[in-house]
Amino acid sequence: MKNIYKYTGVALAFLGAVLNTSCETDSAYEDEPASIAAIAVANPDFSTLETAAVLGDVALTLSNSNSNDASGDFTVFAPTNAAFARLGLEEATLGVLQQPFLKSTLLYHVSNGNLLSNSTTDGVTAPSLLGPTRRFIERDGAIYINGSEILATDISASNGTVHVIDKVMIASGADVVQTALALNDANVFKNPELTFLVAAVVYADLAGALSNPDASFTVFAPTDSAFKAVLEAVLGDDYTGTTDDIAKLDMVLGAGTVQAILLNHVFADVSEGKFTSELNAGTYDALGSDDITLGTFTDGVLSVSGSGNTAPANMVIPDVQTTNGIVHVIDQVLLPVL
Amino acid sequence: MNLNLRFLTGALFMMPVMMLAQSPVSGFMKVKGDGSITASFSSEKYDEVFLVPQKVDGVPVFNEVKTISYSLYAEYGLSDNFNLVFNLPYIKSEGQAIPETLENTGYENERKGVQDVSLYGKYRFASKATPNGMIDFIAAAGIETPLGDYRVDEELQSIIAIGNRSTNITGLAIASYKHNNGIFATGQIGYSLRSNDVPNALLSEVKLGYAASKFYLEGYVANQLSDDSGVDILGEGFNGFFPATRVNYTRLGFNAYVPVYKGLGVSGGYSNYIEGRNLGDADGFNWGVTYSF
Numbered sequence: 001m002k003n004i005y006k007y008t009g010v011a012l013a014f015l016g017a018v019l020n021t022s023c024e025t026d027s028a029y030e031d032e033p034a035s036i037a038a039i040a041v042a043n044p045d046f047s048t049l050e051t052a053a054v055l056g057d058v059a060l061t062l063s064n065s066n067s068n069d070a071s072g073d074f075t076v077f078a079p080t081n082a083a084f085a086r087l088g089l090e091e092a093t094l095g096v097l098q099q100p101f102l103k104s105t106l107l108y109h110v111s112n113g114n115l116l117s118n119s120t121t122d123g124v125t126a127p128s129l130l131g132p133t134r135r136f137i138e139r140d141g142a143i144y145i146n147g148s149e150i151l152a153t154d155i156s157a158s159n160g161t162v163h164v165i166d167k168v169m170i171a172s173g174a175d176v177v178q179t180a181l182a183l184n185d186a187n188v189f190k191n192p193e194l195t196f197l198v199a200a201v202v203y204a205d206l207a208g209a210l211s212n213p214d215a216s217f218t219v220f221a222p223t224d225s226a227f228k229a230v231l232e233a234v235l236g237d238d239y240t241g242t243t244d245d246i247a248k249l250d251m252v253l254g255a256g257t258v259q260a261i262l263l264n265h266v267f268a269d270v271s272e273g274k275f276t277s278e279l280n281a282g283t284y285d286a287l288g289s290d291d292i293t294l295g296t297f298t299d300g301v302l303s304v305s306g307s308g309n310t311a312p313a314n315m316v317i318p319d320v321q322t323t324n325g326i327v328h329v330i331d332q333v334l335l336p337v338l
Numbered sequence: 339m340n341l342n343l344r345f346l347t348g349a350l351f352m353m354p355v356m357m358l359a360q361s362p363v364s365g366f367m368k369v370k371g372d373g374s375i376t377a378s379f380s381s382e383k384y385d386e387v388f389l390v391p392q393k394v395d396g397v398p399v400f401n402e403v404k405t406i407s408y409s410l411y412a413e414y415g416l417s418d419n420f421n422l423v424f425n426l427p428y429i430k431s432e433g434q435a436i437p438e439t440l441e442n443t444g445y446e447n448e449r450k451g452v453q454d455v456s457l458y459g460k461y462r463f464a465s466k467a468t469p470n471g472m473i474d475f476i477a478a479a480g481i482e483t484p485l486g487d488y489r490v491d492e493e494l495q496s497i498i499a500i501g502n503r504s505t506n507i508t509g510l511a512i513a514s515y516k517h518n519n520g521i522f523a524t525g526q527i528g529y530s531l532r533s534n535d536v537p538n539a540l541l542s543e544v545k546l547g548y549a550a551s552k553f554y555l556e557g558y559v560a561n562q563l564s565d566d567s568g569v570d571i572l573g574e575g576f577n578g579f580f581p582a583t584r585v586n587y588t589r590l591g592f593n594a595y596v597p598v599y600k601g602l603g604v605s606g607g608y609s610n611y612i613e614g615r616n617l618g619d620a621d622g623f624n625w626g627v628t629y630s631f
Contacts, residue, residue, distance in 0.1 A: 032390055032391045033391070034389075034390070034391055034392070034572075035573055035574070037571050037572040038389055038390070038391075038571075038572040038573065041389065041572060042389065042392055042394045044395065044396075047396070050398065051399075051439065054398070054399060054443065055442050055443065059494075059572070060576065060577060060578050063572040063573060063574070063576045064574055064575065064576065065574060065575075091436060091439060092436055092438040093438070094437075094438075094442065095438055095441060095442040107584065147596055158574065159574070171361060238519055278483070
């Protein structure tokens with residue numbers, strides 16, 4: 001019998017040991033900070049960013065520490081789903097973008113080290129992993145990075161810091177003309193865009209002026225559908241829907257019309273390109289003879305109109321940073337009184 | 339009440355099923371010449387993932403993952419004290435990524451194939467009668483190795499990979515107590531050495547059950563603790579290679595078995611994760627048909 005008790009004791013001790021190891025517990029790691037990538041995955045408000053990071057091939061980078069910075073950290077300005085939705089982007093539509101452009105755009109939201117909110121004050125600039133710097137702007141008590149309002153700051157991650165922003169930031173890394181060409185050549189969207197604008201700039205011989213590296217333009221760039229609407233209205237039966245229609249404008253409305261219209265899309269002040277966060281309602285001199293009128297700053301954008309527009313244009317892609325100015329893509333051509 | 343030994347030796351532990359569900363080695367021995375063959379089906383699903391530091395809603399890329407498997411499981415008594423255990427699963431794993439994401443990433447919503455074959459030897463080295471029952475002490479060792487040509491190196495596509503492509507050598511120590519009234523309790527603990535950068539793991543399982551002549555019922559808690567050499571998904575060191583992740587879990591399950599006719603019986607079970615790290619919070623059902631001889 002003694003032997004039996006011994007065995008029973010051994011068995012009980014064994015069972016006890018098994019029971020002791022038999023419960024995986026989260027207490028060991030629930031306090032561990034998540035990586036930047038894990039924060040994006042865990043937060044339903046960053047689901048588009050999550051997909052973008054997968055498609056843009058930065059998800060693994062932002063899972064790990066930053067080998068290019070002594071701190072091992074990154075700072076990420078993370079656009080919410082609503083920020084992507086402003087551009088019509090969500091998981092199902094991110095494929096409209098070329099992958100290299102998507103990756104560049106994401107890297108424009110990232111910088112080395114920890115850029116904390118106490119250092120991101122008005123006038124400060126900070127380089128991005130893409131290269132171009134971003135600048136911080138204070139407006140009505142809120143801090144913006146370029147044209148994007150910072151909604152939440154200093155979210156601590158295992159490999160850096162996250163700030164939440166309300167608009168996707170875009171930098172082309174090229175001048176105004178080359179930026180429009182990148183869209184024209186389908187290097188941004190898989191479908192060409194701004195093809196009529198590019199054709200018009202070339203036709204009106206403005207490419208040289210708009211490539212001036214010493215300028216800092218503020219440009220309002222109408223989409224293809226904006227140009228088509230004007231061309232169809234003016235040309236009537238002569239409208240073909242191709243960029244050849246641009247030249248016909250001068251035939252119908254008089255030589256120099258195309259150039260005059262284009263010059264009305266650029267602020268006369270070419271000393272400093274303006275992000276939406278720096279623009280206010282009012283009338284601005286254009287390079288052309290007309291004025292540009294902005295509506296009130298609402299939800300991060302302003303309406304734009306020329307004197308001949310019956311209804312103002314809306315910004316569809318605001319705050320594109322180029323090497324010689326800021327481009328705001330708009331949904332109507334700014335017209336003088338024709 | 340006496341244990342129906344024929345029943346126990348002939349019919350038990352037919353449900354190894356899923357790759358992670360429970361130990362393929364039970365606390366019961368088959369007598370020399372007896373064996374059983376089980377064909378089983380299991381289905382599990384998850385749309386939440388245990389990440390560090392928290393469980394997240396929505397499987398990255400794939401949203402929801404459903405896994406079904408068909409397993410062939412066999413036990414055979416080479417002697418009263420030495421049994422062989424064999425298991426071979428075929429697994430199909432299906433994601434629910436939206437068509438646009440599949441197109442943009444080139445990923446596919448399905449991965450399937452024969453997974454890993456396993457063969458264990460189990461040896462009862464001591465057995466002792468207690469006043470109202472019996473305690474068995476069993477040592478087991480086994481090898482699991484990939485048989486199919488499934489892939490694990492497809493970056494995020496491998497979220498729905500059907501296995502790890504590792505060869506595992508596992509040793510287990512098992513103590514099993516059977517009371518004469520049919521109630522039994524089994525504890526096992528072991529360690530698994532794993533290749534292909536899969537972290538080695540400490541395995542343990544506690545099982546409580548009741549075996550009578552007309553039915554068999556068990557509940558178990560199965561646990562895996564991986565070495566901290568493993569990385570966390572989306573954490574430091576993660577390079578998209580999922581086998582290298584540190585997978586821990588505690589799984590709770592129930593199984594029931596009913597003999598139907600002569601050596602034939604049917605089984606069913608349910609299991610769910612209580613806690614985990616770097617794996618889907620799956621719950622699943624399994625069904626099996628066992629022939630004992």
